[in-house]
Amino acid sequence: MEITRIRSGHGDPAAIEALIPELLAFDTVINRASGLGEDFDPIPEDVRHALTGRSEYRTTLTWIGRNHGDIVARGTADLRLTSNTDAAELWCAVRPDLRRRGLGAALLERMESDLAADGRTALSTYCEIPESARTADLRGAHLAAETGAGTLPVSLPGVSFLSAHGYGLAQIERCSVAPTATAAELDLGAKADDYVIETWRGPVPEQRLEHIALCKRRLSTDVPGAAKFGGEETWDGERVRALDAEKEARGESMATALALLDGEPAGYTQVGNSADRPTVGWQGGALVLNEHRGHRLGARLKIANHRSIAENTAVDRVYTWNAVENSWMLAINDQAGFATWA
Ligand SMILES: CC(C)(COP(=O)(O)OP(=O)(O)OC[C@H]1O[C@@H](n2cnc3c(N)ncnc32)[C@H](O)[C@@H]1OP(=O)(O)O)[C@@H](O)C(=O)NCCC(=O)NCCS
Numbered sequence: 001m002e003i004t005r006i007r008s009g010h011g012d013p014a015a016i017e018a019l020i021p022e023l024l025a026f027d028t029v030i031n032r033a034s035g036l037g038e039d040f041d042p043i044p045e046d047v048r049h050a051l052t053g054r055s056e057y058r059t060t061l062t063w064i065g066r067n068h069g070d071i072v073a074r075g076t077a078d079l080r081l082t083s084n085t086d087a088a089e090l091w092c093a094v095r096p097d098l099r100r101r102g103l104g105a106a107l108l109e110r111m112e113s114d115l116a117a118d119g120r121t122a123l124s125t126y127c128e129i130p131e132s133a134r135t136a137d138l139r140g141a142h143l144a145a146e147t148g149a150g151t152l153p154v155s156l157p158g159v160s161f162l163s164a165h166g167y168g169l170a171q172i173e174r175c176s177v178a179p180t181a182t183a184a185e186l187d188l189g190a191k192a193d194d195y196v197i198e199t200w201r202g203p204v205p206e207q208r209l210e211h212i213a214l215c216k217r218r219l220s221t222d223v224p225g226a227a228k229f230g231g232e233e234t235w236d237g238e239r240v241r242a243l244d245a246e247k248e249a250r251g252e253s254m255a256t257a258l259a260l261l262d263g264e265p266a267g268y269t270q271v272g273n274s275a276d277r278p279t280v281g282w283q284g285g286a287l288v289l290n291e292h293r294g295h296r297l298g299a300r301l302k303i304a305n306h307r308s309i310a311e312n313t314a315v316d317r318v319y320t321w322n323a324v325e326n327s328w329m330l331a332i333n334d335q336a337g338f339a340t341w342a
Contacts, residue, residue, distance in 0.1 A: 077089065128175070197260075
């Protein structure tokens, strides 16, 4: 297998354009084999962005493995450039008909050595496992997550592959999906407090840039297990604006709900949606700041956002990811009609 590497925004533009349909086809084959469903098929603009996007805050590395000219394996690594510069989140996949022949190991080892040469030694990765695959063999050997919450069957290819390469199982997340209408119709009753919830769709308004930046900075250390995956991220209004511009360029829009108390941020939640897949929404960050917990703001924010999405967009279902030890968030999601998907 011949392996080449592309740093986003640094390849030959004509060669990159020619590569996009090939990578899309490869990623679609990988996704269809995963059992996660067509909602998870690659989005053309995301593939393009991973190869061409340039940002001062993050970059993506792509490795492509070919045999006789055909793509047989591919890897990606997401790198932060202004914080957590020793870390990388990576992922790799091998064409289903060519698995168990050492291609995955060859690619992963090349990725790890390239990343180490770049000072990136704190590596994390993930595998996405449909609920039906996770529960197919409940009696077989399982690996427990280091959080103490949840286990995965060791017989799953992604799990055994990563274990064989020295990766520990840090955390399990539940991916769940809900119809937007269910959450939008929930009513928590009138609240006798002074919190105000604002919603909008599209870029963050000027007067809210610093508020969202504060929420995102706090989110980087406040979610369960955050310490394990890197320290606090630096966020300011400028970075929020740059992220919005990047999303707009690749046809993704965000629906946001922000809770305020006396004009100061108390929490937020965001759902992203690609123009390419208008009926599907993806939960982004969601946080209630520590000092504002205990007012059911998590549920109130989510309901307000789903209501705004149901009324103003074509999105009819939203996928979300939560650490399985995050029982508060999972309880809110259960109430909002979310059911386990992966
Ligand atoms: C995980 C994946 C990349 C492995 O690719 P691969 O080319 O089959 O892996 P390799 O042949 O190099 O396997 C290396 C080792 O991983 C383990 N392994 C891989 N697949 C396995 C399976 N189905 N059952 C048990 N062990 C397995 C074995 O220890 C194997 O060594 P061995 O064959 O000498 O026993 C591939 O299954 C895949 O693309 N899965 C979907 C994407 C994914 O889950 N990626 C994981 C996150 S990075």
